Amino acid sequence: MSIVRVALDLPLLRLFDYLAPGASASDIGYRVSVPFGRSLRMGVIVDWIATSEQPVDKLKPVTAILRDIPPLPTDWLALCEFCARYYQAPLGEVMAFALPPMLRRGKHPRPQKAKKDLNAVSAKHESKPASTVCLPSLLAAQQAAVEQIVSTTAFQTFLLHGVTGSGKTEVYLRAIEATLAQGRQALMLVPEIALTPQLESRVRARLPHAHLVVANSSVADAARARGFLDALTGNAEIVLGTRLAIFTPLPRLRLIIVDEEHDASFKQQDGVRYSARDLAIWRAHQQNCPIVLGSATPSLESFHHALAGRYHMLTLPLRAVAEAPPIVRTIDTRREKLQEGLSVALINALEQRLGRGEQSLVFLNRRGYAPVLACPACGWISRCQHCAANLVVHLADKHLRCHHCGFETAIPHACPDCGNVDLQPFGRGTQRLESALIERFPQARILRVDRDSANSAKKWQALLASIHAGEVDILIGTQMLAKGHDFPKLTLVGAVGADAALFAADFRAPERLFAQLMQVGGRSGRADLPGEVLIQTEYPTHPLYQALIDHDYSRFAQSQLEERKTAGFPPFTFQAMLRAESRSMGESVAFLAQARDFALAFADSYITLYEPVPMRLHRLMALERAQLLVESDNRPALQHFLAQWQTALYTLKRPRTLRWHVDVDPLEF
Known part of the structure; x- marks a missing residue:
């Protein structure tokens, strides 16, 4: 049989x-x-x-x-099985997610048609061997990092900690080149689709003969399936992609690189909730090959592992091109009346750059015109009908929009409650900042870069082209501009509205703020022009800002680790979250309470089960959401408990409309 x-x-x-x-x-x-x-x-x-x-x-x-x-090879099956086991997801769901949509549907992509000028392109490449490419000189630390990575023939996790502009990408390229010279394959992960084109162009310029496959959700279905098959058959030599690229089969895999390893985008927040960075480490161990985690601001988990000796730290302390890092200063705004959110010092600095023909970036990580529209007469505010959030004012298209569920409506001419026509926007986003700067500097060429202005790959590339061509004087941007971009004429970064994260309820907020500010500050002074970073704050003596001024990530990270150890937070404990969502909060909490009572019967002393509570954003898309935190200082014990609990959860009675999921190593609370 x-x-x-x-x-x-x-x-x-x-x-x-x-x-x-x-x-x-x-x-x-x-x-x-x-x-x-x-x-x-x-x-x-x-x-x-x-x-x-x-x-x-x-x-x-x-x-x-x-x-x-x-x-599909046995190592690919094993990767999916580990992902399903660790992240408590059905194996079939993991495998379906890991396959390109076309292959998942049982289809086969047609062979790509050869372009008419293919022979001409090949001849052009053949006329210029890779050896004639002019390579930049390496600093001593870069050379040492490359040598250690290339000489490693077994599993080893390297944490490449380099200041912004220190040439981490050049280290990646040298290591990939050496890998290809051995007839092996390389996998490189980046956190966002927006970072892919720039890196792709650098890899193609350096290694014009290499078969490079790009894997991310923006790639067309047929092209994605072809790339998957090229990698599976060993034809592809380099795979470059976002988190889903970790599931690309590579029979001759020799090197894995995770750029900006600290970025939260590597964690999938719906469906199969996996961390591509952590899966990459497991895969490197499975394949017995080195993995490089690169960042100017490593995650505290990775930094902790490096301090403990589990990861090997490679440090790039100097910038590769610029002579010195940008000067960081704080602007005390406690006793100053700001002009549309801008201090006199920041305005003066912008004027100086305009006079010198240099570029400036004003960083505000909040898109839209204003976070909320309110009626001063009766107190009405623009709330979303479907979420526990406010509708954001988007003045450019005269709409109120929810940034969580996408619901939008026209801006009312009068208050819906009392009829007052004097509605006021409160707070500011990038659109409002753009309007203020246009009014203040009418002669300047001002460009706003956020998810509204760059809502397609074509628009994003057009914006980047304008910046590189010197057609922009002042940039207004969100975190889209915070990492991975080199703008030679950019010499000033002004950070606005950063204080909110200092006292957020999320224990990871300071870590994210430090990374954001260091990354966005690193955009300035990357060429031969000196850079400056100005941070507007009401807390100029805060240790986080002082560490930024001193460019001392290590001091900040160690202080954060001490606080987390005292509080019992990761990486000193391991967490999982059971979440439920339903039409009523009562149903969600009741299901979680039932799940907790069931778990108490078999949970051992290593496991701590907290009471179910509503999530911070307790209503999303008309569903009421609650969560139950499970914690342990022993990872195997937590995994053993979750496996038992997960099986039991399927047997619990629940309303038909209620949905639940387990999130292992959660990043959002």
Whole structure:
């Protein structure tokens, strides 16, 4: 009897057995079409067995085993199995997520048509061997880092801690080049799609003959499937992508690089809630190859591992091009009346750069015109109908918009409650700052860069081209501009509205603020012009700002680690969150309370179960959300508990409309 065990894209913690006459163990890893209920579903064969726990007469035969592409390799299956096990997700859901949509649907991409000028392009590349590319000189620290990475032949996690502008990308390129010279493959992860084109162009310029595959959600389905297959068959030499690229099969993998490893974008916040950075470390261990985690502001978890000796620290203390890091100063705004949120010192600094023909960046991590519209007469404020959040004023298109669910409505001409026509916007976003700067500097060329102005790849590239061409004097930007960009003429960064994160309820807020300000400050003075960073604050003596002034990440990180150790926060404890959402908060909390009571029966002394509470954003898209925190100072004990609990959670009674999920190593609370 030939039986195959199949992982299906279903929210169930089980696999399904099917009769498969003629199948064998060599079919493990193939996609398969099987009947399920009244429909056909695509799955992946994960095992071939002789007998099943189910009666043979109840097993259905497979519809088809798709052998049009090579089977998914055993190391890819193992990666998905680990992801499912650690992040408490059904294996079928993980595998479906890991496959490109076209392959997930059982289709095969057509071969890409050769372009008419393909021979001319090849001839052009052949006429200029890679050896003729003019390589920049390496600083001693860069050279040492490259040598250590390249000489490592087994698993080792390197934390490449380099100040902004220290040439981390050059270290990556040298290491990739050495990897390709050995006939092996390299995988490079970046946190955001917006960072991909610039890095892609640098890799192609340096390694014009290398077969590079770009993998992210913006790539068309057919191209993404072709890239996946090129990597699977070993034809692709470099895979560059966002977090989903971690699931790209690479039979000759020799090097993994995670750029901006601290970035929260590496953690998936819906569906399969995995951390691509942490999966990358596991995969490097599985493949027995080195992995490089690069950042100017490493995550406290990675920095803690480096201090403990689990990671090997590589330090780049100097900028590669500029002679010195930018000078950082705070502007005390406690006794100053700001002009549309801008201090006199910042306005003067902008005027000086305009006079010298240099570029400036005003950083405000809040898009829109104002965070809220309010009526001073009766107290009405613009609240979202579906979320526990305010509607943001977008004056450019005369709309109020929720940045959480996307709901929008026209700006009212009068207060909906009392009829007062004098409605006032409170606070400021990038649009309001843009209006103020246009009024203050009418002769300046001002450009706003946020998710509203750069809402497509084409617009984003056009904005970057304008900046590089020197067609912009003053930039107004959010965190989109905070990392990965080199603007040679940019010499001033002004940070506005940063204080809010200093006293946020989220214990990770200071870490994120420090990283943001250091990253955005690092955009200034990256060439031969000196840079300056001005931070407007009501707390100029705060230790976080003082560490920024001294460019002392280590001091800041160690103080944060001491606070977390005292408070019992990660990385000194391990956490998981059970969340529930339903039409009423009572249903959500009741389900979590039931889950907690059930867990208390088998939770050992290593496990701490907290009471269920509403989430900070307790209503999202008309659903009331609550959460229950589980904590332990022993990771294996927590994983063992979660595996037991997860199975039990499927048996609990709940309203049909209630949804729940487990988030392991949560970043959002």
